[in-house]
Each structure stands twice: as C-alpha cells, then as structure tokens.
Amino acid sequence: MRLLTVFTAVLVVASAQTATNQFPEGFMFGAATAAYQIEGAWNEDGKGESIQDYYFHNHPELIIGGVTGDVACDSYHRYQEDVQMLKALNADVYRFSISWPRVLPNGDLDVINQAGIDYYNNLINELLANGIQPLVTMYHWDLPQALQYIGGWSNELMAEYFVEYARVLFENYGDRVKWWITFNEPAVFVNGYATESAAPSQPASGIGDYLATHTIVKAHARVWHLYDEQFRAAQNGSVGITLNMDWPAALTNSTEDEEAGERARQFQMGIFAHPIYTQDGDYPAVVRQLVDANSEAEGRPRSRLPTFTQEEIEYIRGSADFFGMNHYATTYVTSGVTGESPSKTRDSAVISSSHERNPWGLRNQLNWVANQYPGYPIIISENGYANAGALNDTDRIEYFTACLGAVLEAINTDGVPVIGYAAWSLMDDLEWNWGFILKYGLYEVDFNSPNRTRTPKESAGFMAELFSSKQLPDQYN
Ligand code: NOJ
Secondary structure, eight states: OHHHHHHHHHHHHHHHHHHHHBOOTTOEEEEEOOHHHHOOOTTSTTOOOBHHHHHHHHOGGGSGGGOOSSSTTOHHHHHHHHHHHHHHTTOSEEEEEOOHHHHSTTSSTTOOOHHHHHHHHHHHHHHHHTTOEEEEEEESSOOBHHHHTTTGGGSTTHHHHHHHHHHHHHHHHTTTOOEEEEEEOHHHHGGGGTOSSSTTOOOOTTTHHHHHHHHHHHHHHHHHHHIIIIIHHHHOOEEEEEEEOOEEEESSSSHHHHHHHHHHHIIIIIHHHHHHHSSSOSSOHHHHHHHHHHHHHTTOSSOSSOOOOHHHHHHHTTOOSEEEEEOOOEEEEEEOOOSSSSOHHHHHTEEEEEEEOOHHHHHHHHHHHHHHSTTOOEEEEEOOOOBSOOSSOHHHHHHHHHHHHHHHHHHHTTOOOEEEEEEEOSBOOOOGGGTTSSBOOSEEEOTTSTTOOEEEOHHHHHHHHHHHHTBOOGGGO
C-alpha cells in the first residue's frame, strides 16, 4: 500500500515535470540570421549597393577590425549547407532576411533583378524540401543606398517604396512563405538617423530618428493592409513586425525608478507597438507628452515627433497578425535626464546603468508585451548569447536553458501566448560594428578559410535535441 502511494507520487511528479518541461503542440523552433550579416556577394549578379555596404566601405574606423560584409559567411553561395545545418538542428523554421537591393538594386521597380529573385526562390525551395518553414524578414537594415540618397527612412515617401518592394515579395514568394516580418528592430536601426556610428550615418539626433520612426510605422501598416486586402485570401499567411528591448528594470524600488522603467519601455518598444497593437492606437501618451514639451521648451514651432491624423491612427491600429519580439538582456534604469540635446534618451528622462543576462528579464518582458498588447500570438524572433568563440560553449547552453525555462514559465504559469522561438544565430556572422569578434552562432564559421567552414558547437547538439523533443532537459527543474 505504502509502496503504491510512493509509486503514485513519483508518477505524479514525473508527469508534472513533463508538463512543465514541454513546449506546446505546434510550437515552432528555429534559428535566425540576416542578409547583410551572412550572405556576402555584395555586388554579385546584379545586386545593388545597400546602406550597409556604403557604411562598412566608408567607415572602417567605426568597425572593429575594419572588416566588411563583402563575403561574410558566403551564404549566397553556401545556402544549401546552411539548410543542412538547420536540418541537423531539427529546426521547424528558419528566420532569414531578404536583401532589398539584391531584389531591387535601385530600391525602385525600374530594375527587378532576376538573379536576386532566383536566389531567394532557391533558398525557400531548399528549406521546404527539407521540411523547414521560412520566416522571412523583409527589412533587416539594408536599405538600397539609392533610396538613402533621397533621405531614406526620414523621407515619408519611403513607405511607398517599401509597399512596392513588399508586393514584389508577396508575388514571388507568398505562395510558399507563410510568415512575414516587415521590419527587424526599428528601435535600433533608427539610430542610423541619430548618430554617425550606424548606417546610414545621419547624425540628426532627436529629429531624424523620430521622422524615421514615423515612416516605419506607416510603412508597416501599409504592407499589412496590402497583404490583408490583396494576398491573404490566396496565400493565407501572417504578417507582423519584430520589436526589441533589453528589459528595462528599475534600479531601485522607488516610484521614480519604477516609472523610469515604464518610460524606457514606452520609448523603446511602445513607440512602435502602441500605434499598431493597442485598441487606442497612436504613440504612447508619455512619449507624445515628453517630446512635445521638450520641443516647445527648445523654442521649436513643431514637435520633433510627427503626429498621425485620426484616419492614420485608425488605419495603423490592428495592422498585425502576430508580435515578433527580440530579447537579449536586462538593463537597470533610473530616473534622470542625460544624453545630448535633443535626443530620444534625453526626452525619455531615463538613465541606463548596468546590463545583465538573466531569465527573469525575458519572462517579465513577455508578460509586459502580453498585457500591453493582448490578443496577439508572440514569436520570439531572436534570443541569443555572445562570447569570444569556443566549440565547447557551455555558457551558451546555460543561457538557452535558462531563457527557455523562462519562456516555459511564461507560457505554462503566466498564460503568455508564445508560439515560436528562433535562436540568434544559426552561425557566427558579421555582428555590425563588432565585426567578427562577437560570436553568437550555434555553428562556428572559420572566417579565415575560403570555404567559410562551418562546424557545429556543443550548443548545436543541445538545440537539436531540444528542437526535436520540444522538451527542456531535466536539469531545468
Ligand atoms: C539584434 C539584431 O537583429 C541582429 O542583427 C544582431 O546581430 C543581434 N541582435 C545580436 O546583437
């Protein structure tokens, strides 16, 4: 009798563990990359110049090692190997981005580059032949340089160019691509309109970055409507946007610091998410109010943050099918005014101090997103860990284990609707201003070999197991 009780108790614990460790049915696992960071072939087969090509060629002093993405991982020539790596990972999805100037070298429809169209067709077909779903980012920071010459994202007309580019993508790939992300991390790439040290190097801090933000939100909405009205019925896919933050945690439990944390969230993520994902739409009230007040105090006749018309507010809100979320770290924040004038940092009245990589920041961020923007499934479109490189990457395995444990808790305990997770990154790549010294890959890439030899790290084996069982190993408990 007693034995039976013990046995039953063990069974209960075992099934409880399984339930907690298990990702939901249909959960999508995979890995992510971006065109400029892996493709190389920067000027081959009719590809046009992007703002990244221009930036890396003209500002070696801002890049560690003065390197470029001219060759990177050479994925333009080695995509079949990449797909085999994904297959070995048991990935359900591959998140990659399309290089706009590879498809439209001038950004406009005057030239459609068939070789570019073919490249992504081949990649998509290769993925599907191997049972992997494409999750496609339309814009991962590589605007055609030709469009930067007319102002890039600070020019509202860019929304129109983006819609036309998106139409080319839906027409050519939409029969097979069911998951679309319009923009990756706009909070980061608008910095190219605030500082010199990011493409396209337009240092109009506190002005250019808000203009770009305004265009991006409108461009996103227009592409979602285009899909909804003209492609959804036939193609039956989903369109979202990927937004990021390092979870802003209050440095102390003072009300001021808690409020600073919330302001940081609204300035980083809310500025894009609020117009799209809330019932009310428009920019978050706190952002509107602070930028307007500062602009007025500076003696300007208009706010540095443009305004939406009522018609635009209504058109933009609800223009998404899912929420793409990236997370890497937690940043401690406190209340106070810092940063150059004008700047987004100064407007937000938040001082950031230390960074930390911990699982609770991810869980908090997921809960915050689910509460602020209810009703949208969430795809974690990036989460990853950088080190200096090692095949024996137990630090990365520990990070993934902790983060995926947090994701499970968010799903199972908090009820957050997370439906997918893509690790950054499939392989070591060009990490923007960090050049090749930061390593995020599940696969190592030998950047000194002409073949760009790829070798699985221990984390690749760990993820392969996890992606196939959809279960976090026992040590998580
Ligand atoms: C964010 C970006 O989307 C990606 O391009 C970058 O390399 C990783 N995170 C790592 O910083």
